[in-house]
Amino acid sequence: MARLLDRGLEQLTVMVYKSGEIAKNAINLSISAFMNSKDVMDDVHDLSDVISSMTLEIENKAFELIVKYQPVASDLRIINSYMKIAYDFERYGRYAWDISFTHKKLGGLGECAVASDLMPKLVEKVSEMVSKSVKALREHDAELAKTLADTENEVDELYFSYLNQLSTARAQNKCVMCNLLVSRCLERIADHTTYVGEAIVYIATSEKISLR
């Protein structure tokens, strides 16, 4: 017979998965618009707001389950981790909005006279990490989550190489400023995917590891 807690856990799980999908969409929308010089700031802002509201709902639901059922062991690990993951998804949304805001104010990659090939690589890696984090969450796949660590190292390398490139650019124009800010957001998103990965590993194995 299903426990009363199971119904609540199912609801919480659906909410977290949904939040993850919306966060993934927000990031994909903002970075694709940035690469192709499209203004999507309002749309991404709306998505970011939805994720923030969902984070609050997830937190409330988690508290309700704790108060009602005093969960322990794997139940407690799931609830605790979902609260953390919901916050990370909120950050995904916020950084997606920051990217679209920066693009609107300073222009996208397409407007740069000489574009580096590092930015598309950074975008690709971060996009891959976001998708992977959401997939690992859906499947509670600790092994997939652990692979985020390697990609995160690659992102860091790309980010610092790009910073060096930008810092030696002759013209301190809007393009440089924009790319600095966007690459910083991408690097932070990559960090948050590893936090999500750590939480997934904790749910699946109870191991507390660092993926950074």
Add this chain to the structure above:
Amino acid sequence: MKIPIWPRKSTDKAEEQTVEEAVLTSEKMQSINLNAWFSDKHVLKNITLPVKANSVTAIIGPSGCGKSTLIRCFNRMHELVPNSKMSGKVLLDGKNIYASDVDPVLIRRRVGMVFQKPNPFPTMSIYNNVAAGLKLTGAKKGRNLDEVVERSLKQATLWDEVKGDLKKSGTSISGGQQQRLCIARAISLKPEVILMDEPCSALDPIATAKIEELIVSLKRDYTVVIVTHNMQQAARVSDFTAFLYLGELMEYDGTDSIFEDPKNELTEKYITGKFG
């Protein structure tokens, strides 16, 4: 394996405490390959369990798993049940309490017991309930007795509530107070270990909270073993938890580990309410 039958008068040298046992038992108590039976029913199977000094150890498990029998073996109360049997050892400070030269009455004094239902002596006053054990043993008299009664009631956090009513009947106070009175009665004999068999199961949440606070404070001076069906209670008050299932010890670990990351699948299922 030959199963000893009560009353057991073993002269087997192998039953006596060995040096290795004494070294091994930095714990206050320890059962080693403990088995127990009610007639032919084998209710405890090779239980080897440490009980660390000045800590609270919780015994959890579904009904009928042997929790109460286990703690009743810890102070030789199991043998009082007709047709009961046991084998194995229970060490107290490294000495087997079932050795042939050990007086069970003395063991029960060193290892006190508090039961599920508060059971103050109904015809005795609050004062006499606490003093009864000491009077019986002739250990204390007069002013000394007053001091012990007061100290025991204070340790049981009951003194302030009953100090003006010591002559009233032990059953005139609330259920929670009666349970603390029983704890005071156990404490008065200065036991080293206190066994508690579901001490809060008959109490309301307020009385339960008081007993739980008391249990945590008692470990400063005593070693406590508590049997409970309440998972949250085990998590709140104990330092170590043992999970029993069908008479076997499935898992023993620090309470935090048991409730966050149990290693045994059955423990996980039991504490999360997936069976039991």
